[in-house]
Amino acid sequence: MTGQSILDRMEILNQELQLQAGESDVARGLVALNMAQDFFEAAAAKRPNIYGSGSGSITQTANTETSTYPANLLRLDSLWYLDTTVTPNRPAWKLRPRKESGGHLPSSSWVRSLVSNATTGKPYAYWTNGTLIYWDPLPDTTNTVRYYGLVGAADITASGTFTYPDVVSLLLATFAVTILRVGLGDEVADLNALAESTFGDTLDALANFNRDGAVPLTYEYNHQ
Numbered sequence: 001m002t003g004q005s006i007l008d009r010m011e012i013l014n015q016e017l018q019l020q021a022g023e024s025d026v027a028r029g030l031v032a033l034n035m036a037q038d039f040f041e042a043a044a045a046k047r048p049n050i051y052g053s054g055s056g057s058i059t060q061t062a063n064t065e066t067s068t069y070p071a072n073l074l075r076l077d078s079l080w081y082l083d084t085t086v087t088p089n090r091p092a093w094k095l096r097p098r099k100e101s102g103g104h105l106p107s108s109s110w111v112r113s114l115v116s117n118a119t120t121g122k123p124y125a126y127w128t129n130g131t132l133i134y135w136d137p138l139p140d141t142t143n144t145v146r147y148y149g150l151v152g153a154a155d156i157t158a159s160g161t162f163t164y165p166d167v168v169s170l171l172l173a174t175f176a177v178t179i180l181r182v183g184l185g186d187e188v189a190d191l192n193a194l195a196e197s198t199f200g201d202t203l204d205a206l207a208n209f210n211r212d213g214a215v216p217l218t219y220e221y222n223h224q
Contacts, residue, residue, distance in 0.1 A: 001161070001162040001169055002158065002159060002160060002161060002162060003030065003033065003156040003157050003158045003159065003162060004021070004158045004159065005162070005169065006033060006156070006162060006173050006176075007019040007020075007026070007029050007030075007033070007158060009170060010029060010173045010176055010177050013173060013174060013177045014180070017029060017177075017180070021158065026158065028180065029176065029180070030156060030157065030158065032176040032177075032179040032180045033156050033172060033173075033176045034155045034156050035176070035179050036171075036172045036173075036175040036176040036179060037153065037155075037156060037172055038152075039175060039191065039192075039199070040164075040168065040171070040172060040175075040195070040199050041074055041150070041152050041153070043195055043196055043199045043200065043203055044075075044150060044199075044203055045074040045075040045150050046075075047203055047207050048075075048207070049207045050203060050206055050207035051150045051206075052075070052077045052148060052149055052150055053148075054073070054148070054149055054150060054151030055146055055148050055151075056070055056073075056146070056147055057082065057144050057145070057146055057147075058070060058079075058133065058144070058145045058146075058147060059142065059143075059144055059145075060123065060135060060139040060142060060143040060144070061139065061142060062139055062140060062141050063120070063138060063139065063140075064138075064139065065134055065135055065138055065139075066132040066134050066135070067132070067133045067135070067145075068132060068133075069129075069130055069132060069133055070147055070151075072151055072152040073147060073149050073150070073151055073152075074149070074150045074151065074152050075149045075150040076128065076147060076148075076149045077147075077148045077149040078094055078095075078147070078148050078149075079094070079095040079126055079133075079145050079146070079147050079148075080092070080093065080094050080095065080145065080146045080147075080148070081093050081094075081095060081122060081123055081143065081144075081145055082143075082144040082145060082146045084144050091146055093124070095123055095124060095125055095126050095145065096124065096125040096126075097125070097126060098125050098126065098127040098134075098136065119138070120137055120138045120139065120140035121137045121138075121139075121140050122139075122140070122143060123136065123137070123139060123145060124136065124137075165206070167202060167206075168199075168202065171198055171199055171202060174198065175194070175195065175198055175199075178191075178194065179191070
């Protein structure tokens with residue numbers, strides 16, 4: 001499915017829109033459609049186990065306690081130290097998230113580096129505020145860390161391929177048409193509530209692909 005396919009659906013929902021190639025509402029329609037995708041991804045980012053296949057690499061710099069948080073990573077699921085001595089590169093161990101670092105809660109201002117950064121070595125823990133990632137211990141050399149999580153999709157274009165499943169396209173078309181109807185006095189909070197009610201059921205379904213029933217329990221006894 002392409003972006004134009006979703007614009008076609010928007011025309012069905014509001015037949016006053018002119019969304020075919022070269023027509024007057026195409027630019028506005030794409031802006032509204034990408035706003036709808038942003039709302040969808042914000043709702044998806046609040047749920048685990050959905051669209052978590054996005055991955056990328058972060059390069060640690062020796063004797064530098066932070067790295068920049070990856071652009072457009074909306075939900076960080078895990079960080080893994082990457083063994084670059086083998087081909088293909090393989091995740092060697094999972095980094096532990098710090099819940100409290102440097103004597104300060106994550107909601108407080110960062111004052112000092114992690115308490116164990118008096119030593120250096122390969123990373124085994126981290127803390128992030130969504131802008132920077134703090135490493136524990138302080139990197140002693142250049143290392144590579146792989147992240148997994150929900151990475152926001154590129155903006156929708158008329159000719160581009162739509163990233164998400166077709167079942168999402170009607171929801172985005174409906175929400176985009178609603179955005180185009182927003183008035184000057186309408187509250188953003190109303191759109192947030194509408195996004196949750198619009199996308200919630202579909203996101204819950206997409207987050208649970210395996211529904212085979214309860215897992216049976218196996219009892220084992222060791223006799224000595």
